[in-house]
Amino acid sequence: MSPLHPPPLNLLDKFHGTEPLPLYTARVCVEGGESGHGRASGRVRSDDGALVADLRLPVELGGPGGGTNPEQLLAAGYASCFHGVLVLFASNSGIALTDLSIDAAVTFARDPVDGLFQLSANVVVHMPGMDPRQAAALVRQAERTCPYTKMFRLGISHSIVVA
Numbered sequence: 001m002s003p004l005h006p007p008p009l010n011l012l013d014k015f016h017g018t019e020p021l022p023l024y025t026a027r028v029c030v031e032g033g034e035s036g037h038g039r040a041s042g043r044v045r046s047d048d049g050a051l052v053a054d055l056r057l058p059v060e061l062g063g064p065g066g067g068t069n070p071e072q073l074l075a076a077g078y079a080s081c082f083h084g085v086l087v088l089f090a091s092n093s094g095i096a097l098t099d100l101s102i103d104a105a106v107t108f109a110r111d112p113v114d115g116l117f118q119l120s121a122n123v124v125v126h127m128p129g130m131d132p133r134q135a136a137a138l139v140r141q142a143e144r145t146c147p148y149t150k151m152f153r154l155g156i157s158h159s160i161v162v163a
Helices: 070-092 132-145 147-154
Strands: 028-031 043-046 052-054 101-110 117-126
Touching (some): 070 101, 070 117, 070 132, 070 147, 132 147
């Protein structure tokens, strides 16, 4: 197995185009499982086989727990992406981040506007031993750049079609 390396710093080079330039597309399929309900008893698989997980309703929503759920997967994506962007900016500035960790919480809630559902997210960045002003500056850079943060702030282009 090849050693693991972070992405190249030139990933931070500005792109000048009129349309988004796709760099990578993740593809997954969710099937309903025992109850026929993807969220309650489904299974998620990525097209490359790297992700295979059972989905279960958390106990807090009346389920048995024992599997992952969309909120955990979204929180994991957000935290790992934000972590990666912070490391890129720090490396680009010659700053070594030791013991950096990101906590992300995604909350599934009732929406007071339509009476149905909404999501919210909170991120806590742990940068022990780092100057607070320097840490805040790096976090601001990452917040402007992280695709997950941009998605939460601006929305996301999406489509739903019947096949």
